[in-house]
Amino acid sequence: MNRSGMSDDAPHGQLRLFAGDRDPAEYEAWMAAIRGAEAILFASAQPVAAEDLAERLAPGTDVAHVLADLRTIYASRGVNLVEVAGKWMFRTAPDLAHLLTREQVEPKKLSRAALETLAIIAYHQPVTRAEIEEIRGVSTNKGTLDVLMETGWIRMRGRRRTPGRPLTYGTTEAFLVHFGLEAVTDLPGVDDLKAAGFLEGAVPPGFRVPVPNASDTLMPDEDPLTELDFQDYEPLPPEE
């Protein structure tokens, strides 16, 4: 009888537990060894050496075989028996590690500086840090860009082909999703901004709001990023 029955693909037929024509006493002894090893490995705070197990189980137990059987039994389970530095321990199956950590979502509000920077990146992309500073009239904190990178709403696009080869920034798809936009070109223009009250008073002649360019292909004056460019941003936001 297949007692563990936990998996279709585990070769349970190979378990010594189920091998051949065992006499009942031998089966009982083997079961006892398996159960004992299971309990000891479970309760131990440290990985257990095979010799240690041998000392604690019934004399004459084939510990290596017990461990091999246990490893097979648990191979497809939520916990696996693993050998670490010659000792044995139960450990959560690697593919289930995510179940052990629970995410707690913390709502956070963007700072005013971050919001302004984000807005400029959205409208003026591709845009360099110097250009952002020029528009805002103040220098931009590295932290502000870091926070925006963390939101996953902005990304580094490339490098402007000008002296100093500054990085260019743009928005991401996550940005569009979060703000409910189909494309950055959906961002309101001067007239809409005025109509909605975001711009007040007389707008001087020559004042314009750019039509954002968010196409993934680089602009003629943009060079692609190299791996070196990403070294500062570790770990990267998922959508990059």
Added chain:
Amino acid sequence: MNRSGMSDDAPHGQLRLFAGDRDPAEYEAWMAAIRGAEAILFASAQPVAAEDLAERLAPGTDVAHVLADLRTIYASRGVNLVEVAGKWMFRTAPDLAHLLTREQVEPKKLSRAALETLAIIAYHQPVTRAEIEEIRGVSTNKGTLDVLMETGWIRMRGRRRTPGRPLTYGTTEAFLVHFGLEAVTDLPGVDDLKAAGFLEGAVPPGFRVPVPNASDTLMPDEDPLTELDFQDYEPLPPEE
């Protein structure tokens, strides 16, 4: 819940895992739930609430059923799944204690007075010191209650709404976990006593084993504790 699955001859055919003509996708999902629950329960040294499991497993998972299956699967193993304090945890099988002397912690030996007092608090909760004394026929040492508080097994619940407003005592979750009880209603009661032949013949009037009340909500005649009540007991047991 299927509680029969606790014995050695657990009929694995009854596992939902192996029931009927499952389609492969359903089987996969069920296996994933079993493995996930296994991983979470194995990883924790504390009992895990079913709601906690539900939160971590795929939405819509029938957690009660998963737990029932797991309990059956592990019933004959060296490690068993048990329900304590309304939560679930893996523990070594009771018959293997002799293999685990290295891991055992010898609990501090309680005096007879402390043991009796603990039993009275467990069975009669919420109970006041005067009531404990009435049953034991002797005044209770303050030290006795202190020792019990130190074990983390009893707690002050509130104050009885009677003259003198005496403190009421009850047991904690740690008590249930330590003694492997699902709930205080799981305490061995009159039935066991009868079976043991101790309640043969006439039961004296007024003799009864009360149904303990350990619910965290106060009884109608209990008032909540105030901060002043805790000044004597520093540090408090963790669950208070």
Added chain:
Amino acid sequence: MVTTDEWSESRLDVDPTAGEAFVVDLDGFEGPLDLLLTLARNQKVDLARISILALADQYLAFIDKLGEHRLELAADYLVMAAWLAYLKSRLMLPPDEVPQDEPSAEELAGMLAMRLKRLEGIRILAGRLLDRSRLGRDVLPRGAPEETGLVKRSLWEASLYDLLDAYGRQRQRDMVRVHTVRKRQVWALADARDILERLVGTIADWAPIDDYLVRYMTGPDSRATVRASAFSAALELVREGRMELMQSSPFAPLYMRKGPGGPDTPEEGA
């Protein structure tokens, strides 16, 4: 029935040669009820059928005996002795001589039996509790629990309104800045005078002033201010006699040369 070792200590050493006489260490008792229960158990009958009268006799005899050896007995034991003596006398009285508003002797005896039974019951329960598989002693939890940590993830909040508001605000600031920032560049009079003073010392004969000023005219915007300031400063220097100016006709080039009261002449004080 109570199997746990916590309970196995014998607290009542019966000397088999002494019949009903006990050799007892009172310290081993948890009060008079415990002593009574121990005595009752010694009757070896079910508690429900115990003879309270016999029990009272035993207790009183026991206390008497102790009294011979010890001067001090805990008050609890004496109170119980007094109550049992009273109960005993009541039990021996004919029932009709008992006042109606008091419980009968049988009821009192029954209550005592009940208390004994209840104490014994709780002890059995305590024993059963201790006989359970106890965590850490009989059954063990996972020895190496794995981290089940909480990962905090930030959920950034911002609405399209916030975004447009932020953009509108700063572009608005931008518009205002356009007006204030365009500051006209001017050549200060003092600067012009300093420069002219230095220049004129090097010029021996008439020379067009523009030739010297051109290097200060950095852009179309600055030409006017350089000229105006230089002219004003030049007029002042002429008045002081340090410079001479000459112009052939209106709008013709302006010539300058060192004046009679040149740099060699001591300053007169303005």
